[in-house]
Amino acid sequence: MSCPPISFYRRPTEVVARDLVGKKLVRTIRENGRIFRLAGTIVETEAYGYSDDPASHACMGPTARNRVMFGDVGRAYVYFTYGNHFCVNVSARSSTIEAGAVLIRGLEPVEGIEIMKKLRPVDDAFSLTSGPGKLTQALNISSALNGVDMTNPESELHIEFGISKSIRIMATPRIGITRAVDRKWRFVDPASPYVSRRIQIKAI
């Protein structure tokens, strides 16, 4: 399976966020000469912009943490938050904007599910990858992967075209933020149970 090319990510961030729903996030782990594939279909994303978006890490300009949002598109922006969790984004923006990224908030597990369960032992199957901090744990994603090329199938973390099926995609306000809360830059597959905080969908 091939990867969406760089040009896919060189479009308005919210358009990329919408189109990433249904694609596949793939984590390959090389260990003792063997290769494990952990993968899931993306079911929930959020777009984060530049200076016009007060909720974005990039709104005050480049810093050591957010520099990937200002660099080449199609790269992994991984950051640590709340003292406990990693979150993974893909840098994406049109050529007229200086920064932007898409947060991946939910996955439907497809490959390597038994390994995911070892990396993240939970009783409830839906709690495996239904949240930005959960899926990074299940796929063993940390800041070591910050900046990797997500358009390269050789990368330890990349994005592939998903199964070609038409799915309904719904736009809602972003969650877990305190600023620009009215902007509908969260995109979900409402049919998937692997969406974080499902109650937020019904409220729209």
Next chain:
DNA sequence: CGCTCGATATTCT
């Protein structure tokens, strides 16, 4: 089920 609250480290003021 749904809500409140505390943990915990990095980042920025």
Next chain:
DNA sequence: GAATATCGAGCGA
């Protein structure tokens, strides 16, 4: 020093 693109335990209904 304050805030944070979160999670899970604990509680009440």
